[in-house]
Amino acid sequence: MRTQEWANVFATVPRHVFVPQWYEQETDDRGIAVWRHRSIADEGALGDVYRDETLVTALDPMTAQRVADDAWTGVPASSGTLPSLMAGMLEELTVEAGHRVLEVGTGTGYNAALLCARLGDELVHSMDVDQALVDVARQRLASVGYEPQLLPGDGTQGYPTGGPFDRIIATCSVPSVPTAWIQQLRPGGILVTDVALGIEGGLVRLSVGADGRARGFFTTTAGRFMAARSEARTNPSPERPERPPATGPRPTGLTAAEIRANYPLRLVLAFQLPGTELVYYVDDKTGATALQLQRGDGSWARVPLTGDDQDRVTFGGDEGLWKQAEEAWAWWNSVGRPAQDRFGYARETDGSTHVWHLHDGTRWNLPI
Structure with a gap:
């Protein structure tokens, strides 16, 4: 703290x-x-x-x-959410007396209670897509003397009666920052949310300008949240394409151990390979486990977690998938293995987003 x-x-x-x-x-x-x-x-x-x-x-x-x-x-x-992550996000929010705050993702109501204790009930607004969660949270908040403004609904669409808010905090992940959040923040307002980028994602702290442009950075506080939902059930699993047959293996310096041990590297891989997933793959015949990158077109590449072949990659479809991952890994090493807070994040007025390395200016455009 x-x-x-x-x-x-x-x-x-x-x-x-x-x-x-x-x-x-x-x-x-x-x-x-x-x-x-x-x-x-x-x-x-x-x-x-x-x-x-x-x-x-x-x-x-x-x-x-x-x-x-x-x-x-x-x-x-x-x-x-684990308290240390909540504390880190609330610190990043930098609230001050009199600030009007919107929380997206009421959940248990605990975070809303913390905000009420700091700012007062009348300044705290919270939304959750699940009506039942909102009802229970309201009861629990009232039992300890707090009565913030709680509403059920899709928080990614903003607060129904509108802003402006001085601060917005989201305890769910979004693929990109929703337009409604930008529109409901006062100029100079602060937004803290988890941006999900496919392979990895992270917490960003953004300041919104009068022109609707939001700029900021990935925070030193690292953590992930469940994806935002438009209805009170989890999002359905996406349909998976048929995977092409295996080719290889071939040698690689990018191992599963490197990817698993380095959160900033996974972020860079996400920047480099938008629309790609990182999953665990279990061989049905041998039970061997591997780390696998896979794209929506069916292409995949995997490296073993254990055994004698941890420095070898097997792939199917586009061999360029793993080559791009190796290029991202080589770049990350060449600039000194920067931590996540060395990367900026921006949402432009047209809704486009990009990230960049704060020191050498390398930039990646992200899908809207």
Whole structure:
């Protein structure tokens, strides 16, 4: 915590009121990964809710399946963010007395409570796509004396009654900064959000000018959020194209270990390869695991996580996919392996976005 004001707020607002129950992932006795239900009523659990960890609070009803009395499989739909990440984002927001704030992603209501404790109820506005989450958050906030302005709805479309706001904070990820957020910020206003860029993404802090242009940088606070949704269920899985047969392998200096260990490198790969995903691939025959880049046209390239061939890449389709990744890795090394806060982010008035390296000016244009 960098400021005493936020330290005092975190010491005041009780997290367990907003996360009285949650799900922890574990492997059951059949070897299946399940979400085990936990509650502050369980023995020893009250202290667990104050761990610096993200706590999954809801599973997508379209994917959730009960497999035991207190265990489910499924995809997380909502969570209570780890406190250190929330603290970092709130510090980046640089709020001051009198600032009117919009939060996108009410979730448990805990972050709204922190903002209320710092600014006062009347200045805090919060939205969530899930009506049920908003209703529960309202009850929990009221139980500790806070009554911010809460509304259900798609927060990427902005607050229904409009701005202007001095600050906007989003606890969900977006592929690019929504126009509505720019329009509802006062000139000079600050926006903190998670931008998802495919392979990787990160938190950006942007200042909006009177002309509607937003410029800023990736923050020293690193963290990721669930994707913003337009309805109260998780986004459907995209259809996958048929993958072409394997070619290779060939030697490469870019290994899975390098990619996994270096968050800034993954960001650079995302800049270099827009529209590309980074996934784990498991061989059906051998069970061997690899790190795989894959594009929407079906092209793919993978490097093993373990074994004797970790410095060899196998690919299918366009061989240029991995060559571009190697070029990005070579550039990142050549400029001294810069951290994420050495990269700027801009959203232009026409909605286009780009990022750049703050020292040598290398620029990447991103899809709208």
